[in-house]
Amino acid sequence: MADLKTKIHNIKLKNPVLTASGTFGYGVEFDDFFDVDLLGGIIVKGTTIFPRQGNAYPRMAETASGMLNAVGLQNGGAPYFASDIYPKLLKYKTNVLVNVSGSTIEEYVACAEIINELDHISGIELNISCPNVKEGGMAFGISCPSAAAVVNAVKKVYQKTMIVKLSPNVTDITEIARAVEGAGADSVSLINTLLGMAINAETRKPVLSTVTGGLSGPSIKPVALRMVWQVSQAVKIPVIGIGGIMNATDAVEFFLAGATAIQVGTASFIDPLASLKILKGIDDYLNRHHFNHINDIIGCLQM
Amino acid sequence: MADLKTKIHNIKLKNPVLTASGTFGYGVEFDDFFDVDLLGGIIVKGTTIFPRQGNAYPRMAETASGMLNAVGLQNGGAPYFASDIYPKLLKYKTNVLVNVSGSTIEEYVACAEIINELDHISGIELNISCPNVKEGGMAFGISCPSAAAVVNAVKKVYQKTMIVKLSPNVTDITEIARAVEGAGADSVSLINTLLGMAINAETRKPVLSTVTGGLSGPSIKPVALRMVWQVSQAVKIPVIGIGGIMNATDAVEFFLAGATAIQVGTASFIDPLASLKILKGIDDYLNRHHFNHINDIIGCLQM
Amino acid sequence: MRKSVQDLKVVSNLRLNDDQHILHLQASNQLEYIHPGQFANILVDQSKNVFLRRPFSFYSVDYQNNIVSFLIKGIGEGTRTLLNAGVDSVLDVLFPLGNGFTLPEPEEKVLLVGGGSGVAPLLHLAQVLSKNSNKIHMLVGARSVSDLVEMDNYKRYANLHTTTEDGSHGEKGFVTDHSIFSEGMTEFSRIYTCGPDPMMKAVAAKARVKSVFCEVSLENSMACGFGVCLCCVVQTIHGHKCVCTEGPVFNINQLKWQI
Amino acid sequence: MRKSVQDLKVVSNLRLNDDQHILHLQASNQLEYIHPGQFANILVDQSKNVFLRRPFSFYSVDYQNNIVSFLIKGIGEGTRTLLNAGVDSVLDVLFPLGNGFTLPEPEEKVLLVGGGSGVAPLLHLAQVLSKNSNKIHMLVGARSVSDLVEMDNYKRYANLHTTTEDGSHGEKGFVTDHSIFSEGMTEFSRIYTCGPDPMMKAVAAKARVKSVFCEVSLENSMACGFGVCLCCVVQTIHGHKCVCTEGPVFNINQLKWQI
Numbered sequence A, B: 001m002a003d004l005k006t007k008i009h010n011i012k013l014k015n016p017v018l019t020a021s022g023t024f025g026y027g028v029e030f031d032d033f034f035d036v037d038l039l040g041g042i043i044v045k046g047t048t049i050f051p052r053q054g055n056a057y058p059r060m061a062e063t064a065s066g067m068l069n070a071v072g073l074q075n076g077g078a079p080y081f082a083s084d085i086y087p088k089l090l091k092y093k094t095n096v097l098v099n100v101s102g103s104t105i106e107e108y109v110a111c112a113e114i115i116n117e118l119d120h121i122s123g124i125e126l127n128i129s130c131p132n133v134k135e136g137g138m139a140f141g142i143s144c145p146s147a148a149a150v151v152n153a154v155k156k157v158y159q160k161t162m163i164v165k166l167s168p169n170v171t172d173i174t175e176i177a178r179a180v181e182g183a184g185a186d187s188v189s190l191i192n193t194l195l196g197m198a199i200n201a202e203t204r205k206p207v208l209s210t211v212t213g214g215l216s217g218p219s220i221k222p223v224a225l226r227m228v229w230q231v232s233q234a235v236k237i238p239v240i241g242i243g244g245i246m247n248a249t250d251a252v253e254f255f256l257a258g259a260t261a262i263q264v265g266t267a268s269f270i271d272p273l274a275s276l277k278i279l280k281g282i283d284d285y286l287n288r289h290h291f292n293h294i295n296d297i298i299g300c301l302q303m
Numbered sequence C, D: 001m002r003k004s005v006q007d008l009k010v011v012s013n014l015r016l017n018d019d020q021h022i023l024h025l026q027a028s029n030q031l032e033y034i035h036p037g038q039f040a041n042i043l044v045d046q047s048k049n050v051f052l053r054r055p056f057s058f059y060s061v062d063y064q065n066n067i068v069s070f071l072i073k074g075i076g077e078g079t080r081t082l083l084n085a086g087v088d089s090v091l092d093v094l095f096p097l098g099n100g101f102t103l104p105e106p107e108e109k110v111l112l113v114g115g116g117s118g119v120a121p122l123l124h125l126a127q128v129l130s131k132n133s134n135k136i137h138m139l140v141g142a143r144s145v146s147d148l149v150e151m152d153n154y155k156r157y158a159n160l161h162t163t164t165e166d167g168s169h170g171e172k173g174f175v176t177d178h179s180i181f182s183e184g185m186t187e188f189s190r191i192y193t194c195g196p197d198p199m200m201k202a203v204a205a206k207a208r209v210k211s212v213f214c215e216v217s218l219e220n221s222m223a224c225g226f227g228v229c230l231c232c233v234v235q236t237i238h239g240h241k242c243v244c245t246e247g248p249v250f251n252i253n254q255l256k257w258q259i
């Protein structure tokens, strides 16, 4: 057993395997499959201050080695989360983080204020990169001033660790990363989904009700890996790698590129046990290569 | 047989199937497989004013439903092209276009001037989106002023049709498209490759000699389709769709999204006959759906 | 039963016609109870272009031999790859998923209406209801007699009625044109239906008029199948609900269908 | 022969050891001439993670029965999927590709040096040379006797010498430690070699010292295999050259190897 302990700002992780928001429900959906407490932490569904019905069906299109989604942040709202869902999450001994979204800065702030009251939540992940909502979401994450503005505002009301989740749909992600670091982000996670589109040639209609949607899965891994590598050289705060991680080898690639932790997303749809298998595979890799600690590979790409 | 004739500015295409630069050599490599004259046209390798050795090996990494390349515009230079390769292309009865690249505006201009003298070349495709060269290349294609500047300069010396090939590695591709349209582009083609990266977990080294490279293949199709759809609504000049087109269904999706023609790229590596099969499949589709003309589907996505 | 991912062995792959097969899959452990209307999400690992699992309703369950079966219609690369599954090959199956049908009280007289491959969950339902001593009528619609498969199997559990669009078997026309609806609708205390959306809506409309209890099994497109992606939603009177967890079976009164 | 894409039928899949098989594939038409050292690019369509074709040297060619064979070593998903190819299944093969070895004059005495699965093209070469009445010595190196496969086949065409790293067969040590190099190097007018890069470089170094003609067959990573992607280059004295068209066989004097 290698030592897998790592840290994201004030959050101690017993291992660097987290689950990506919107792909792991509230964790409880996985109770049938494995003991979620084995993971370093879980990041629950995108939460907004007001309840959201999400987008109309269809919300999903399968693509080559990936999928598009247009869920649009369906959730019961932060107050509902606090009253009805949070109590069910108290049973977890591992870290639980909440992914926070909004259409305006005020909404982000209001949502973060509510989460701030929940002791058992280790931190928030500020989603400034959701491509599936009409207002806000990704719009904040694609320009430095607006990204910095949200982060600044939330920083004032949120006391614990704030991770900022970046959009890959930008010319230079290092600029945005530096902007949110400057505004007080404790960590950045990347990437959220790439903006894509699917068409049904037979019906001649877009597959998704929203026409465009967010691309995830192994197809985006090369882009994600490149961005994690770029960003980890551009900022001093820890970088969390996300994007098409299907197995331990993928995860190791992200560590080598500079990620301090990783998130498993779409992989859990195909195999609910994916995150657990990835965790075990990382340990195997370290043992096989005679590394004692996960830190021995983080950022250790040999150039 | 449906009518597949279409036009890109002054270039008459007997059908809308072209081949993507860097994936079809100089066409002659396909002579063993099929009669290249059946296609609407071919776009030959990226050409620069000076000969280029390209990047060091390894230049390729396989990815999920795609590949990364880091060829780096290996070519003999425009004078060599004119003297040694051009004569071999005179046999083609279909359109032959040259993809033009450079490290400085002067290099683009010098290269275009040479190609301008070659009667049998129907047009050029200005590559302001190559992610695999140290200077120039993609750098021009990711900001509006620099993109417009190259296009403006080349427009002054190149008399025939000038297509400008756009980079997907930008926050808003419609801005760049409008900038090059304003600067005199006769058409835009998109997308070039997405900037990506691959790591060999066992050796802990980047797979490519250049660390990052250009992602192509079906994995990028959702992004390409979205961009073609966005750009075709943003500009009046014809849009040429590129990115992960493997079969006729993919091609039809690009037409529906607004492309006047398409280019087949990586698909030719896996099946040298891909472009011909796609051409036949488009005709089958039109017949099956009782369309008489390719124009009946171009931009006809039902919203 | 708890949801799990299991390797099931293909013990037979029975071709019914050009595009429909029945796959019999054997579990290595004792099967736990699977409710009629529940489904499984099957990994298609021998195909380049299929990324996500594919959902299929249980067609029948044999607890003695630990064999489950699926009636699969080839419509795209995923299903067609499964139709080629070799005997002794192994499929990675996530199950059981979804809620399933509400069972009637014993002795109730019920009508099962199926069309196309949508008939699959109704056989499993009929198997269970027949043990519950329900009186079961089953109406199956198809384009032509060649699309009507497994009739003998249905007859073991139900009084079988058929319609074909070309009149080659049973009454001519669509399912909802069948005389059973004009004659004896109210003798049925419950109607269960599965098939193409327009068919289910037409059946639902008939049921609503007569205020007969009616459940439909939906087939929305799914990414996960166990309630975490929120892709498979349907509009209900209580807002968006996931078909994979709160369905696939819904009472028509829950749905915001224009019927 | 013109390059083409053909459907070849698997007529046998012979397991040599845990990770090496010989696949015999039959063409439906008369095979045209394939030069020793040429290769084929095989599509792996039953695997999710393999996108590009995989290159393999011809191991032998039987023009009578239109059968080509490949010696394949399982190292990743592509090769391992091919090792599972069922008899009667069909593979999509692009061939023949590359240049092949320069044949010696009749009667010349030549040395073939192979290691690992790199031995494949050398059997085809030996078959052709034996018809050319060349005197053929073949030296094969492996880690252990269990990795030494097909020895009887080589013996039909060549005087066989072996080395194993553990001494379990032939001389103990690496290929280049074999006594043939110290003793009779200059009796050979040509050396042909294929195997891991370090082995080929060591052989090339020996050949260069004695100024013996030496050709090596390279295995660079390839996207297309027929000269259009420019991914497979090697540095030569004339700049970057594509291994798939100007190779895979190169005279060592052409390469910019540090030897």
Ligand SMILES: Cc1cc2nc3c(=O)[nH]c(=O)nc-3n(C[C@H](O)[C@H](O)[C@H](O)COP(=O)(O)OP(=O)(O)OC[C@H]3O[C@@H](n4cnc5c(N)ncnc54)[C@H](O)[C@@H]3O)c2cc1C
Binding pocket: A200, A202, C039, C050, C054, C055, C056, C057, C058, C070, C071, C072, C073, C074, C075, C076, C077, C078, C079, C080, C117, C118, C120, C121, C218, C219, C220, C221, C222, C248
């Ligand atoms: C709960 C549930 C139970 C099912 N039970 C069965 C069963 O018992 N037997 C059976 O044969 N099939 C059943 N299906 C349908 C089956 O899952 C699909 O036919 C299959 O996923 C298609 O996969 P494919 O790769 O062959 O086709 P694809 O290539 O994925 O699709 C081919 C075409 O069909 C369309 N399509 C595919 N699936 C759907 C869908 N769910 N909704 C709308 N359009 C779609 C696609 O848009 C495309 O145009 C069920 C589906 C669900 C959700």
Ligand SMILES: Cc1cc2nc3c(=O)[nH]c(=O)nc-3n(C[C@H](O)[C@H](O)[C@H](O)COP(=O)(O)OP(=O)(O)OC[C@H]3O[C@@H](n4cnc5c(N)ncnc54)[C@H](O)[C@@H]3O)c2cc1C
Binding pocket: B200, B202, D039, D050, D054, D055, D056, D057, D058, D070, D071, D072, D073, D074, D075, D076, D077, D078, D079, D080, D117, D118, D120, D121, D218, D219, D220, D221, D222, D248
């Ligand atoms: C001209 C030519 C002839 C060949 N002839 C034979 C033959 O006769 N028999 C045979 O068994 N193999 C042969 N090979 C090698 C064979 O093509 C590879 O083993 C195969 O492509 C690996 O595919 P895979 O999917 O199994 O492994 P992958 O998953 O692609 O690779 C597994 C590991 O091996 C490395 N790797 C794979 N291919 C190469 C390569 N070409 N160069 C460097 N590293 C590599 C990868 O980086 C990875 O780490 C030949 C290769 C070439 C270019």
Ligand SMILES: Cc1cc2nc3c(=O)[nH]c(=O)nc-3n(C[C@H](O)[C@H](O)[C@H](O)COP(=O)(O)O)c2cc1C
Binding pocket: A020, A021, A022, A023, A045, A046, A047, A069, A071, A073, A099, A127, A130, A165, A191, A192, A193, A215, A216, A217, A218, A220, A242, A243, A244, A245, A263, A264, A265, A266, A267, C229, C230, C231
């Ligand atoms: C169905 C779905 C829903 C998602 N919802 C959210 C969300 O609510 N908030 C968020 O920040 N990211 C969301 N994401 C993005 C993922 O967290 C992740 O960044 C992305 O999918 C890339 O990782 P992957 O390729 O491993 O899936 C969602 C992704 C999917 C597929």
Ligand SMILES: Cc1cc2nc3c(=O)[nH]c(=O)nc-3n(C[C@H](O)[C@H](O)[C@H](O)COP(=O)(O)O)c2cc1C
Binding pocket: B020, B021, B022, B023, B045, B046, B047, B069, B071, B073, B099, B127, B130, B165, B191, B192, B193, B215, B216, B217, B218, B220, B242, B243, B244, B245, B263, B264, B265, B266, B267, D229, D230, D231
């Ligand atoms: C090996 C390789 C070389 C390429 N060389 C060029 C080039 O010289 N000029 C250019 O504009 N695009 C070049 N491209 C990009 C393609 O023309 C095309 O835009 C891209 O591959 C996306 O299309 P695809 O997914 O169909 O391959 C190259 C792509 C590949 C894979």
Ligand code: FES
Binding pocket: C221, C222, C223, C224, C225, C226, C227, C228, C229, C230, C231, C232, C233, C242, C243, C244, C245
């Ligand atoms: S399919 Fe994922 S929630 Fe229903």
Ligand code: FES
Binding pocket: D221, D222, D223, D224, D225, D226, D227, D228, D229, D230, D231, D232, D233, D242, D243, D244, D245
């Ligand atoms: S593999 Fe494409 S040029 Fe050699």
